[in-house]
Amino acid sequence: MDLKFNTRAVHFQTDDGEKNKSKTKPIYQTSAFTFQDLDDMEEYFQGNKEHLYTRYSNPNTDDLGRGVANLEGTPAGLAASSGMSAILVGVLASVKPGEHMIVPMDLYGGTYQLFQQELQEWGILVSIVDFNDHEKIISEITDKTRLIYAEAVTNPLLRKEDTRALAAIAEQHQLKLMIDNTFPTPYFYRPYELGADLVVHSATKYIGGHSDVTAGVLAGDENLIAKAKKRLISIGANLSPFESWLACRGLKTLSIRMKQQGDNAAALADWFSQNSPVKAVYYPEDLSDKGNGAMVSIDLGEKYDVKAFFQSLGWIKIVPTLAGVETTVSYPLNTSHRTVPEEIRQSLGITAGTVRISVGIEDAGDIIDGFAEALKATKKLIKN
Numbered sequence: 001m002d003l004k005f006n007t008r009a010v011h012f013q014t015d016d017g018e019k020n021k022s023k024t025k026p027i028y029q030t031s032a033f034t035f036q037d038l039d040d041m042e043e044y045f046q047g048n049k050e051h052l053y054t055r056y057s058n059p060n061t062d063d064l065g066r067g068v069a070n071l072e073g074t075p076a077g078l079a080a081s082s083g084m085s086a087i088l089v090g091v092l093a094s095v096k097p098g099e100h101m102i103v104p105m106d107l108y109g110g111t112y113q114l115f116q117q118e119l120q121e122w123g124i125l126v127s128i129v130d131f132n133d134h135e136k137i138i139s140e141i142t143d144k145t146r147l148i149y150a151e152a153v154t155n156p157l158l159r160k161e162d163t164r165a166l167a168a169i170a171e172q173h174q175l176k177l178m179i180d181n182t183f184p185t186p187y188f189y190r191p192y193e194l195g196a197d198l199v200v201h202s203a204t205k206y207i208g209g210h211s212d213v214t215a216g217v218l219a220g221d222e223n224l225i226a227k228a229k230k231r232l233i234s235i236g237a238n239l240s241p242f243e244s245w246l247a248c249r250g251l252k253t254l255s256i257r258m259k260q261q262g263d264n265a266a267a268l269a270d271w272f273s274q275n276s277p278v279k280a281v282y283y284p285e286d287l288s289d290k291g292n293g294a295m296v297s298i299d300l301g302e303k304y305d306v307k308a309f310f311q312s313l314g315w316i317k318i319v320p321t322l323a324g325v326e327t328t329v330s331y332p333l334n335t336s337h338r339t340v341p342e343e344i345r346q347s348l349g350i351t352a353g354t355v356r357i358s359v360g361i362e363d364a365g366d367i368i369d370g371f372a373e374a375l376k377a378t379k380k381l382i383k384n
């Protein structure tokens with residue numbers, strides 16, 4: 001049967017014939033699996049049994065990879081120990097030392113660091129380009145280029161990437177396209193359907209959704225995921241069974257969380273645009289017919305004291321991450337983009353006034369009141 005998105009988000013775990021028929025899947029908190037005899041073990045190597053050793057695979061870990069792949073519309077998926085390790089094994093499945101990849105300037109700082117420093121030290125060539133200009137991307141392509149990498153919605157200024165256009169460039173030059181879909185999630189945006197070959201998530205964010213797990217997922221074509229899995233096993237970047245189970249539990253409520261958080265974010269972005277004299281409001285446009293995501297960024301400009309603003313937020317906490325059920329704020333300049341060179345930050349428009357807001361599931365009116373109070377208090381502090 002052709003199940004729709006919200007139903008698939010809930011029904012993705014396999015029934016592995018567990019004797020007690022528990023309603024929720026048990027946590028297979030085990031490092032390995034047992035065998036009756038050597039013939040039984042041989043069955044694993046012949047592909048007739050699923051699990052041998054948890055670093056290779058585990059029922060909970062497999063559930064998470066399958067669940068996200070199912071929502072992204074990809075044939076296969078793979079859970080990893082973090083978003084960073086999912087990115088790493090995805091890149092290593094597509095590019096070898098001596099080969100080349102093209103990436104945008106406005107990347108999450110950790111990804112920027114991985115590409116700009118680590119990968120280059122290991123002999124993978126990386127061009128960092130302004131993705132607003134697709135001619136620049138094309139001009140960087142050489143016979144060594146294998147991959148274009150981008151974020152579906154950029155961090156922190158929330159620019160929507162044109163995945164379809166990047167996929168057309170990739171196809172024309174026989175390159176792979178890998179998209180980080182952490183910010184919009186498959187609820188709002190599905191890059192594979194627009195031509196990407198690999199989709200990656202920091203499942204630490206909306207997939208887990210409750211700020212209690214660090215995890216990553218890579219989704220894509222069978223052959224690329226198989227290659228990535230080989231690397232993940234060798235590196236030992238597997239996710240633990242318990243964290244896989246937690247992320248699966250989070251995934252089941254993805255739809256209702258994203259709906260509420262997306263609606264709240266739209267109301268907040270609207271309020272900032274119409275009622276407050278902040279210098280700029282960043283909120284994506286035309287992401288999907290369900291809404292435009294749950295992140296809002298603002299530039300406080302000159303009228304507010306940034307330090308005072310962060311001190312005046314009351315119940316809204318300062319947290320250097322995003323995507324939990326609580327509304328939180330972060331300061332990209334000293335967290336996510338700390339390692340990004342000053343000149344790149346400036347050219348992107350990330351300033352001393354940039355504040356990134358991860359909008360939660362609370363009542364929209366309370367969230368708006370929280371920011372209205374902080375802005376009011378901050379202005380008063382400047383006057384005094």
Ligand SMILES: Cc1ncc(COP(=O)(O)O)c(C=O)c1O
Nearest residue numbers: 082083084108180182202204215
């Ligand atoms: C867009 C994006 N991609 C990847 C990552 C890395 O994920 P993790 O912290 O789970 O390794 C982050 C972390 O903040 C992120 O924001």
